[in-house]
Amino acid sequence: MTVTENVSLKSFNTFGIEARARYFVRVQTTAELHDVLANPVYRPLPKLVLGGGSNVLFINDFFDGLVIKIDIKGITVLEETQQSVRLEVGAGEVWHDLVVHTIEKGYSGLENLSLIPGTVGAAPMQNIGAYGVEIKETFDSLEALHVESGESRRFTNAECRFGYRESVFKHELKGQYIITSVRFNLSKIPVFHTSYGAIQDTLREMGIGELSVKAISEAVCHIRRSKLPDPAQIGNAGSFFKNPEIPKAQFEALKAQYPGIPGYVTSPDFVKVPAGWLIEQCGWKGKVVGATGVHKMQALVLVNYGDAKGQEIKALAEEVQRSVQERFGIRLTPEVNFL
Numbered sequence: 001m002t003v004t005e006n007v008s009l010k011s012f013n014t015f016g017i018e019a020r021a022r023y024f025v026r027v028q029t030t031a032e033l034h035d036v037l038a039n040p041v042y043r044p045l046p047k048l049v050l051g052g053g054s055n056v057l058f059i060n061d062f063f064d065g066l067v068i069k070i071d072i073k074g075i076t077v078l079e080e081t082q083q084s085v086r087l088e089v090g091a092g093e094v095w096h097d098l099v100v101h102t103i104e105k106g107y108s109g110l111e112n113l114s115l116i117p118g119t120v121g122a123a124p125m126q127n128i129g130a131y132g133v134e135i136k137e138t139f140d141s142l143e144a145l146h147v148e149s150g151e152s153r154r155f156t157n158a159e160c161r162f163g164y165r166e167s168v169f170k171h172e173l174k175g176q177y178i179i180t181s182v183r184f185n186l187s188k189i190p191v192f193h194t195s196y197g198a199i200q201d202t203l204r205e206m207g208i209g210e211l212s213v214k215a216i217s218e219a220v221c222h223i224r225r226s227k228l229p230d231p232a233q234i235g236n237a238g239s240f241f242k243n244p245e246i247p248k249a250q251f252e253a254l255k256a257q258y259p260g261i262p263g264y265v266t267s268p269d270f271v272k273v274p275a276g277w278l279i280e281q282c283g284w285k286g287k288v289v290g291a292t293g294v295h296k297m298q299a300l301v302l303v304n305y306g307d308a309k310g311q312e313i314k315a316l317a318e319e320v321q322r323s324v325q326e327r328f329g330i331r332l333t334p335e336v337n338f339l
């Protein structure tokens, strides 16, 4: 384990924003993480933990602290029956590599979450979700290191307090724990989630008659590749904003004015509205502003066309928020973390 100084973070964030870190270290084991946290040189400094860097926007050029890149690997079977399997996965495994592994083994549960950028350790932080499935449905528990005391603690599913793109690690315990491994309960008897309309349409287009976890994964990859820009080509962090949940009465009032407004009832009193639709209605889809822009296929994704600064993306995000607020009276909340 080597700590390096004045390191560029450009290749460690999918937005491809240039920012430098005073100190940078990769850790491959929990013991290494423990040691670096206990080191008196780094102990008093601010820490920034990076997984795949797929949900961050660097708005400052310099991070005056220690950036820790979690590279803890490994996929282990802890328990197996004829129906199910419990896996323990290192926080540094690439999320999609885990999904591919489970599909090859015939385990069901993660296929709808194919191709989500990022690492396994970052996934529970925001309860990643796509195409009708969230990680909380197959999540068993996780192990995390307490930054202050250096002690490991296991968190159950309930203790993580998962919500829509939310967990306890984004709120009460923010910055206090570093996730080192995650356990999943997967089924060996497939349970298919095809309620999301686009999956059914895509399976039909692809001529897939018989459902399988592999077929669903292929359909999801197909949809994502057709709508979402590949960060290796165009810098982005997936959805920039969360889909807002608004009171039913407000939704009904908007529907009277905009009959085409989509909405999904999430509770007796609330309706979730796709932020992509709101942003598109405000005329932003495909707009280019300097080196930044709103993606032409999915208005919820803000992009870096080359050498944008984090501040420029932030300024664009604020413009988008302002127009949606003015036109619809809805405040969009970023899903991406500003650092």
Ligand code: EPU
Pocket (backbone or CB within 6 Å): 129, 130, 131, 132, 198, 227, 237, 238, 239, 240, 241, 242, 243, 262, 274, 275, 276, 277, 278, 280, 285, 297, 298, 299, 300, 335
């Ligand atoms: N829409 C538009 N214009 C757009 C984009 C979307 O009108 O430019 C409308 C359409 O009505 C469409 C609806 O929004 O039917 C939903 O669009 P989509 O299926 O693309 O999903 P989303 O709500 O925009 C969410 C997640 C994605 C996830 C997809 C699929 C959030 C913030 N985003 O997007 O997650 O892949 O559903 O389940 O919940 C991510 O978090 O980074 C991410 C990509």
